[in-house]
Amino acid sequence: MDLGFGGEIADLYHRYRRGYPSGLIGACVDAFSLKSDDLVIDLGCGTGQLATPIAPHVRAVIGVDPEPDMLSRARSAAQDQGVTNVAWMVGSDSDLPLLRSLLAEQSVGAVTIGQALHWMDHEALFAAVGPLLRPGGGVMVVANGIPLWLQDSDWSRALREWLSDWFGTRPANSCGTDNATQQRYRQSLTANGFEVSKVELDYADELDFDHLLGGIYSALPVDRLPSPKERPQLAAELREVLRPYRPYIEQVPVRALLGTKVA
Numbered sequence: 001m002d003l004g005f006g007g008e009i010a011d012l013y014h015r016y017r018r019g020y021p022s023g024l025i026g027a028c029v030d031a032f033s034l035k036s037d038d039l040v041i042d043l044g045c046g047t048g049q050l051a052t053p054i055a056p057h058v059r060a061v062i063g064v065d066p067e068p069d070m071l072s073r074a075r076s077a078a079q080d081q082g083v084t085n086v087a088w089m090v091g092s093d094s095d096l097p098l099l100r101s102l103l104a105e106q107s108v109g110a111v112t113i114g115q116a117l118h119w120m121d122h123e124a125l126f127a128a129v130g131p132l133l134r135p136g137g138g139v140m141v142v143a144n145g146i147p148l149w150l151q152d153s154d155w156s157r158a159l160r161e162w163l164s165d166w167f168g169t170r171p172a173n174s175c176g177t178d179n180a181t182q183q184r185y186r187q188s189l190t191a192n193g194f195e196v197s198k199v200e201l202d203y204a205d206e207l208d209f210d211h212l213l214g215g216i217y218s219a220l221p222v223d224r225l226p227s228p229k230e231r232p233q234l235a236a237e238l239r240e241v242l243r244p245y246r247p248y249i250e251q252v253p254v255r256a257l258l259g260t261k262v263a
């Protein structure tokens with residue numbers, strides 16, 4: 001099934017989506033005592049925002065994603081950063097049992113999922129992941145901030161209105177970052193025998209208009225992207241709508257659930 005992450009979206013994602021604070025990577029390494037002989041699987045790795053900074057802490061990372069264009073962008077971005085110990089693999093959450101048999105006796109220090117669990121069957125995933133993990137290893141589920149159209153700010157409210165006019169429907173998708181969804185993930189981890197802790201890292205950052213627009217485009221399915229011909233007009237329109245609300249300060253609450261496998 002085409003989820004719309006291919007083509008130009010991979011490039012937009014790489015250019016305009018935020019990476020993760022180093023404190024989050026440190027929290028993952030500490031929580032699961034990751035060492036230089038560990039393996040990590042990053043599910044829904046996209047362009048490698050999580051897989052690539054974890055890689056220097058472990059022996060190797062397997063970045064798994066169903067979208068080849070995301071993987072191809074991830075591979076070149078990692079190479080540009082001199083990171084060579086990530087294997088980029090086409091696959092999905094439902095391939096976890098296959099990964100388990102591929103890895104045979106080799107257990108895994110962590111399975112990480114950055115801003116992607118809402119695309120997966122989390123109940124089946126949490127039920128299947130336990131046997132893949134070594135004792136003390138675990139699962140990290142991360143929500144990377146709040147979508148640009150759901151921020152509590154005047155510029156974001158104006159953006160919501162503009163997007164509502166553009167799409168004919170109010171943008172409401174929280175992409176799994178809302179409290180109710182986080183709570184559901186937490187309960188499911190606990191029900192599957194994980195000891196769960198939470199890491200909260202908050203920061204704010206100013207967006208320039210190009211990053212704001214690029215961030216919006218990167219969140220569209222590729223078949224909803226405006227054509228290159230339409231873009232200058234759309235950009236000019238949105239720039240005028242948002243101008244009174246500068247500066248565009250984005251609040252970025254990063255929330256991670258860390259489920260440790262208890263022996």
Ligand SMILES: C[S@@+](CC[C@H](N)C(=O)[O-])C[C@H]1O[C@@H](n2cnc3c(N)ncnc32)[C@H](O)[C@@H]1O
Pocket residue numbers: 003005017043044045046047048049050064065066067070091092093094113114115116119120121144
């Ligand atoms: C919003 S991006 C997140 C990328 C990256 N992990 C990050 O933290 O920015 C979601 C990714 O999940 C992938 N994805 C969608 N369905 C998936 C599935 N069932 N299993 C694994 N990955 C999936 C998409 O192709 C996309 O690359």
